[in-house]
Amino acid sequence: MSGILLADDEPAFQRLTGAWLRGLGHEVRVAGDGDAAKAAFAEKPADLVLLDLAMPPHHDPEAGLALIPAFAPAPVVVMTGHADHALALKAIDAGAWDFLAKPVDPDLLRVVVARAMERARLARELAELKAQAGTAEDMGLAGASAPMQALRELIRRVAPTRLPVLVLGPSGTGKELVARALHEASPRAGKPLVPVHCGAIPAELLESELFGHLKGSFTGAVADRPGLVETAEGGTLFLDEIGEMPAVMQVKLLRFLADGSYQPVGARTPKTADVRIVAATHRDLAARVADGSFREDLFYRLKGVVLRTPPLDERPGDVALLAALFLRRATDAAARFTPEAMRWLASRNWPGNVRELRAAVECASALAPRSATGILVDADDLAFAVGEGSLPNSGAPSAMRPQSLEEELAALERLRIVQALERTGHNHTHTARELGLSRVGLLKKLDRMGLR
Known part of the structure; x- marks a missing residue:
């Protein structure tokens, strides 16, 4: 069912045309003047606007042209009893999609509405596809193959949830790009995405990098410093190469995953943070669990959802x-x-x-x-x-x-x-x-x- 906003100040036209359009299967809302039409559209955008140019308060078709941009991006079909070639051109220049003269011929209106609805549908699909394609390209996740289509669909379904995600796959397959796609498609998109490479930071500094430290807590700590967990508050913390995380840090991370609490280095009282964890590795974590180099309880905490990036x-x-x-x-x-x-x-x-x-x-x-x-x-x-x-x-x-x-x-x-x-x-x-x-x-x- 498609939504139409019928903006016309004639009650009889509202009643008859509205009933006729509803009979075609459309949802129709009516407005009796320009201000009411703009308010109705702002409250709930329509797929199509049928707009009478000569409405209160001015009853002037030329003044009615100024209303057209208010209904973008919906196609606007203008209607007026003062039809002339010059006014039609002005309406099109102002952004109208088509022009109908009153009295409106029902067969012509049916065709115009059908074409306008199809245009609105295609415009929506195109916008969605461009957004998806743009995201896929920007994230390096483009591809028409079945594995990539399945991966993009999983990202779409998992992104809105709070579940932790473990991304597995060989090097160079775009694991960080999957994390970025998950973040940008989630309700946390307006908050930070903070990446940290667990294998690139020395073990003795990783705790301070993640959880922060207080002044004087160790040599060189000349001031309080927030950690990356605090920086990512409300957003996503991406733990890249989680398989390289030292054993002592695995314990501390497990506590944070359990209840969101952590303790900066040198602090006596814990803090809490609301972040989503996305972890990634090219290693076989199950094998590392089996040989004892990775904690089994942390492994199961991380793998709320497992996504795999396919090699070429x-x-x-x-x-x-x-x-x-x-x-x-x-x-x-x-x-x-x-x-x-x-x-x-x-x-x-x-x-x-x-x-x-x-x-x-x-x-x-x-x-x-x-x-x-x-x-x-x-x-x-x-x-x-x-x-x-x-x-x-x-x-x-x-x-x-x-x-x-x-x-x-x-x-x-x-x-x-x-x-x-x-x-x-x-x-x-x-x-x-x-x-x-x-x-x-x-x-x-x-x-x-x-x-x-």
Whole structure:
């Protein structure tokens, strides 16, 4: 059911048109003047606004034009008995989506409402997809593969909860990015996300870093200092490489996880903090529990929900998409891969996972030859970037083999499809519509290109 705000000062028109629209399955609210319409929209935004331009207090169609921006982003269909071409153009310039003259023809109104509702629906979906795609790209969590879709869905479901999360996965797969995505999709998004690398801080300093200390509590403590737990109050504390945490700190962290209390170094009274814990490690924590190097009770406290970041060899179809994304971000010039580069990307194992892929693309784009038409990254550029080849075209002008027309078109087609997939959040129906293809035709191309 779709919501319509009908703003008109004629009771008979309100009654008849409202009843007719409800008969079509729409939820309809009415307002008798401009101020009431703005208040109703502010209280509950509508999917569509049907706006009479000549309403109290001015009864002037020109004055009614000023109301249109108040209903953004909903499409506004203006209605008036003083219809003329100039007024219609002014209404469109003011942000109206369409214009109807009174008396309103019911069949025309049905068509206009249906089109406006479809536009509103698509605008909402597009905004949601852009937000999701933007988040996924910003977090390095882009990918159309089943493992990445499942991971994003789990993040969406787990983020609003208070449960601790343990993120497992090989190095370079984006564990910190998962923590950031969890934080930004949670009610704690307005509060700090505080990362701490448990293996990068000496054991004797980790307690002070986490829980803070008082002046004089140890040599060098010249002033009171809050810890990272206090800094993260109300937000998220990300404990990276939790498997490296010293045994003595595991005990203190366990107490904090149990009741939210902690004691700064040198303090006699405990403090409390409200933070969500997200921990991550590339190690096998279950094995470390078995060999006694990690506390079993802490392990079970941390694993409220376990998320796993898949390595690239479990999502090979995402390599081309990620590479295109990293290439687009690596340079402000037009850039693309040759077909040989795409084959090279797809054939490699990527032991360093997404981190290695990104570094290789950024390095290769800096080395690749530039021309008036942009940057063309070849397989040689990528091979050198990962240390598997010599510097391409060194000491001599570019000797790159010219591409055939068929190769140029294939590379361009692939790039256009990858970019469209990114823009639509990997929605095949919307991507096909944007590219002017049928959905079946798009799926065949994705299969052929290994992008499905």
